[in-house]
Amino acid sequence: MDVNEEIVTIYLKRIKKWFYITDIPYKVTGKKGGKNYGNIDILASDLENMVYDIEVKYRSAYYAGESDLKGLADQLSRKERTKKIKGFMPGNKKIKISRIIVTTKEYLGKSEENRKGKEREIKKILENKGIKKVSFWYFNDLIRELEKNIDIKGRYNTQFEQTVRLLKKLR
Numbered sequence: 001m002d003v004n005e006e007i008v009t010i011y012l013k014r015i016k017k018w019f020y021i022t023d024i025p026y027k028v029t030g031k032k033g034g035k036n037y038g039n040i041d042i043l044a045s046d047l048e049n050m051v052y053d054i055e056v057k058y059r060s061a062y063y064a065g066e067s068d069l070k071g072l073a074d075q076l077s078r079k080e081r082t083k084k085i086k087g088f089m090p091g092n093k094k095i096k097i098s099r100i101i102v103t104t105k106e107y108l109g110k111s112e113e114n115r116k117g118k119e120r121e122i123k124k125i126l127e128n129k130g131i132k133k134v135s136f137w138y139f140n141d142l143i144r145e146l147e148k149n150i151d152i153k154g155r156y157n158t159q160f161e162q163t164v165r166l167l168k169k170l171r
Contacts, residue, residue, distance in 0.1 A: 004058040004139070005041050006160055008102050011142045012044055014149050018052070020044040026084040038081060043088060050096050053085055057103040058139065064107050069118060072101065073125035076134075098133035099126065105138045 001009070001022050012018045024040040042054035055076060057064075064072075075081070076099050089095045101122070109115040123134050150164045 002056075003160065004102075005056050006158065007139065007142065007146070008042060008054060008056055008137075010158060010160060011146055012042070015145055016044075016046065018044045018046050020054075021088070024084060024088075026080050028078060028080050038075065038078060040081060040084065043085060050098060051085060051089065052098050052100050053081070054100045054102060057101060057107060062107060063109070064103075064118065069122050070125065073122055073129065076101075077126055077129035077131055096133070098135065099131060100135050100137055102137045102139065102142070105140050108136070 005022060009020055009022060012020050021043045022041065024043055026038050026040065028036045028038045030036060040053060041056045042052075044052040044054060046052070053076065055072070057072065082097065085097055086095055105115055108118040119136050126132075126134050147164055147168070150161055150168070152165055152168050154165070
């Protein structure tokens with residue numbers, strides 16, 4: 001798990017109070033029959049049995065183009081991915097899966113108008129593939145919320161939480 005995924009899992013644990021599993025590999029069959037592997041970054045569940053397929057996309061000064069959006073939608077809509085998720089919930093045939101894309105605001109567009117346009121574009125592509133529940137979370141907001149939630153005093157078990165505590169103390 002990379003640091004970006006770790007930030008999201010800390011958010012899930014501290015703020016959302018969700019259960020989660022990370023780095024779930026699955027086999028993928030390409031259009032020409034070739035085999036490869038995909039990876040579910042984070043699979044989470046809330047206390048109402050909604051399952052969340054969380055894809056973390058972070059590129060520090062990178063702006064998503066049209067091919068990136070299509071690739072992301074293709075990745076989230078793979079049959080193999082959904083089958084793997086459902087395999088974690090045996091006996092629950094009517095499992096509800098929501099997709100969450102976590103990235104920076106800059107990745108989808110510096111202006112809110114551009115960002116909202118890209119969100120609509122991704123949602124439309126996924127809706128055409130039968131995926132209706134899609135939401136976007138932004139590191140810009142998650143990190144601020146975590147910073148408010150992490151107290152200067154206390155015991156924090158991750159490097160990220162310790163770093164936030166130290167930075168708050170130095171201010």
